[in-house]
Amino acid sequence: MNIAISTNSIWNFIKFRKELAKSLQKEGHKIFILSKDDKYKKYIKKNIKFIKIPINRNPISIINDFLLIIFFFKIFKKYKINLFLGFSHKINIYGGFVCKIKNIKCILNLTGLGTAFIRDGLTKKIIFLLYKIINFKKSFFLFHNSYDKSLFLKKNILNSKNCFLIPGSGIKITRKKIKKLKKRNFLLFTFIGRLLVHKGLLELLGAAEKVLQMNKKKKIFFNIIGNLDKANVSSVDKNLILKYSKNKRINFLGYKENIDNFISKSDCIVLPSYREGLPRILLESLLLERPAIATDVPGCNRIIRNNFNGILCKSRDINSLVEAINKFITFSINKRQRLAINGRKFVEKKFDEKKVIKKYLKLIYHEKY
Numbered sequence: 001m002n003i004a005i006s007t008n009s010i011w012n013f014i015k016f017r018k019e020l021a022k023s024l025q026k027e028g029h030k031i032f033i034l035s036k037d038d039k040y041k042k043y044i045k046k047n048i049k050f051i052k053i054p055i056n057r058n059p060i061s062i063i064n065d066f067l068l069i070i071f072f073f074k075i076f077k078k079y080k081i082n083l084f085l086g087f088s089h090k091i092n093i094y095g096g097f098v099c100k101i102k103n104i105k106c107i108l109n110l111t112g113l114g115t116a117f118i119r120d121g122l123t124k125k126i127i128f129l130l131y132k133i134i135n136f137k138k139s140f141f142l143f144h145n146s147y148d149k150s151l152f153l154k155k156n157i158l159n160s161k162n163c164f165l166i167p168g169s170g171i172k173i174t175r176k177k178i179k180k181l182k183k184r185n186f187l188l189f190t191f192i193g194r195l196l197v198h199k200g201l202l203e204l205l206g207a208a209e210k211v212l213q214m215n216k217k218k219k220i221f222f223n224i225i226g227n228l229d230k231a232n233v234s235s236v237d238k239n240l241i242l243k244y245s246k247n248k249r250i251n252f253l254g255y256k257e258n259i260d261n262f263i264s265k266s267d268c269i270v271l272p273s274y275r276e277g278l279p280r281i282l283l284e285s286l287l288l289e290r291p292a293i294a295t296d297v298p299g300c301n302r303i304i305r306n307n308f309n310g311i312l313c314k315s316r317d318i319n320s321l322v323e324a325i326n327k328f329i330t331f332s333i334n335k336r337q338r339l340a341i342n343g344r345k346f347v348e349k350k351f352d353e354k355k356v357i358k359k360y361l362k363l364i365y366h367e368k369y
Helices: 010-026 039-043 062-078 089-102 114-119 122-134 146-154 201-214 238-245 259-264 280-287 318-330 333-350 353-364
Strands: 002-006 030-035 049-052 083-086 105-110 139-143 163-165 187-192 220-225 250-254 268-271 292-295 310-313
Touching (some): 002 010, 083 089, 089 139, 105 353, 187 201, 201 220, 201 238, 201 318, 238 250, 268 318, 280 333, 292 318, 310 318
Parallel strands (some): 002 030, 002 083, 030 049, 105 139, 139 163, 187 220, 187 268, 220 250, 268 292, 292 310
């Protein structure tokens, strides 16, 4: 079987889909990667065919979207694609549309609903309509949290027969050496992600400022890891970054490759997002035995259980976030260590990448899901 896997970037494929591709290859399938080109191309194995995809990040662009449809038609015909796996709205919609026309089986992932759904405007209605159009007998839709799945069913966009809930992309359960949480004379809270408003960065910066004012005698620091995303309408204003950079206990470190290292150096990971699919950073943090503070919203609350492996707070609420951070500060080292151990066990049990791959294989081979 010829299988096309399409993502927004090669980085995304290497980070989240590589093991799935390996498993499909072991089953005897030929894999094609349809993606934008980037510096991670060198990590694609020679036995996988890479094809550059003409896609931009604008939600709706008539010319670009038409070219994308033509691209999928040509590629599916040229390489005799039997199965299409999509991993973003635009790729899902236009790739799924061509699959419907050509009667090709497709598995489309709704990894998260994104900015368009947070803002609740015309774009959201258009996306709903387009998903309804591409729904056909051979299309299957995988959701990373139950809220998103329920929303599409409630709106009658999709039906329960072809909608499934999976534990995100899963995560590879490694036995790498864990750096245990230790008692020390300072606390480090770390945010890792794109510097976007809907990631809760404004609330985090406001909360950090308040926490530092309330705990002047304690050594508390905040690391912010990630780049500004100027192409995203939700990008944080650069001037705001400059303003908070003046506080020596709030450190903007930019994008970093070795995330594990920064997680391990932290006492707690903070993700005050407005909505998520299933945030990878929380899985990575718990796997490395670092508790997290996150908002009680779809995606985050599927991973973080309040007072079990972290703390949940209200979304878009600085005071609630301040309360959560201060609560963590008061925890004894034993309490923090219990949260950390619980987190690791929880990820091993619920989010093992092998379980996700098995679900894909069941769908591909028409087995009962």
